[in-house]
Amino acid sequence: MNHSAEFQFEGGRDGVLLIHGLTGTPTEMRMVGKGLNRAGFTVVGVQLAGHCGSEDDLLATTWEDWYASVEAAANDLRGRVDRVFVAGLSMGALLALRLAAVRPGWIDGVGVYGATFRYDGWSIGWTGRLSFLLPIFKRLGIGRQRSFIEQPPYGIRDERLRAQVSAAMFAGDSEAAGLPGNPWHALAEMVKLSRDVRRRLPDVLAPCFIAHAADDDVASVANADLVARRVRGPIEMLLLADSYHMITIDRERRTLIERSADFFGRIARDARPVRIAA
Template sequence: MAETSTKPTSKDRTIIFPRGDVGILLLHGLGGTPIEMNNVARNFAERGYTAMCPMLAGHCATEADLVATGWKDWYASAEDALTTLEQRCRVVLVGGLSMGAVLAAMLAARQPQRVHGLIMFAPTLWYDGWSIPWYRFLLKLFINTPSGRKYRFVEQEPYGLKDERLRMVLAQSMFSGDSTAAGLEATPALALRELWRLVDALKPELPELRQPTMVVHAREDDIASLTNLEYLQRNLGGTVESLVLDDSYHLVTLDRQRRLVIAKAAAFVESVARSYERAGAHEHDRLQVVA
């Protein structure tokens, strides 16, 4: 078995498990870290896939570092990681959690020849889950004011986790002051504005996104309601496989049903890889006949 290479440095917390020639690029959420996707990546690697969790620009540092970047910088990080993964893999799928799922969809939409499938874990087009304050809409109205620009969306219980033990561990890590472990304890308003800009840029491109897509969402998602899943089902241009969870909150890759999520996602990856192999074999046979 190939050696696992985990590469955290003082500047780059990217994680990669080099295995086979089918690769999965996994993008973390806004203000998060590659560790969010580590469990999924490790399980994919155990199944023989190469998995990579890149660190997005401005992350794993301070709120000021995050605010100094925008969604186009995050997209550039994802595209650079895609290029790295392509050097090893002949088939590449892209996935992501929360904002990372939205970013993964943008990558798939803009790189249709390079991305063969998409997995969206708890995609967040809107912060409209049951734990989000009702007055959230006011932020868009005053975000360009001095007070609005200074606003911080502080993480609060249940922190995206229905599993109480994991919730306690996550909270301790998040509020430890080490943003490389569990991400920032608060999301700056200007970073939220960049997410809104990313979503606005993605929406017109969804009908052109024709790669097979899997969307995983919790029925009781505390951050992003099922409206997000329903919107994607209506607007994505290709086939959409949906998995709705009944015993999880927002962090579906970590919560109580994580094993189910990983198993279903792995089956989806296998299906996409086989389809690509069949298509390649068909094209080879066609060229042989022409020759």
């Protein structure tokens, strides 16, 4: 059964759509959402199709379904605000970039947090590095019941927070902490999404705020560099020295929130129409 962990915080006429990662939940974006809302933004945290339920729920969906969740949420938000910004973590960053590439008229700026095109961080074993083979396995029907079980440090440098998140994850609270493993067939969809978005990066014309942990355990900084090289909009980079992959909840989340609010706020101010007195 899929519960909804989506959240909405009403604010001003500038909106931010926040997108969680693969097997994750909107909860991992909630603190960023609250911070951006305090800075005056209307914020929506979308729940991707197939997430926050069982492994079977996730396996019943494809990357196209996940992207459709994003586009529907963005379209809804557009009806309520003057400008829409989009930001995502990990796979969510890829979905955010895809939205900006496919719907350039909708999106005024992109937050690219811990973008994951390849699982090439220091905690990823050889099995994760062979994930490019998974679409072939899925097509052949191999490994439907197999998962890569998450390994310490679970993307979190803060040890106290890591203990809380891993306890919830392995207790089966998928709505709060996501699934404890990445099913092979879901990862196969992620690989296909990654290939699609990589091709589309030159179509991203909106300004991009690219934030990444310098010591990311899941996806190396090469993923952030790929975005910086390929997109055609202006970019700003932030490398975080005291976090791992989950930068939206780890030790430097306040820095991430402040820099994101400042980045989106500057775009919104620059785009304001000048009111001519009658």
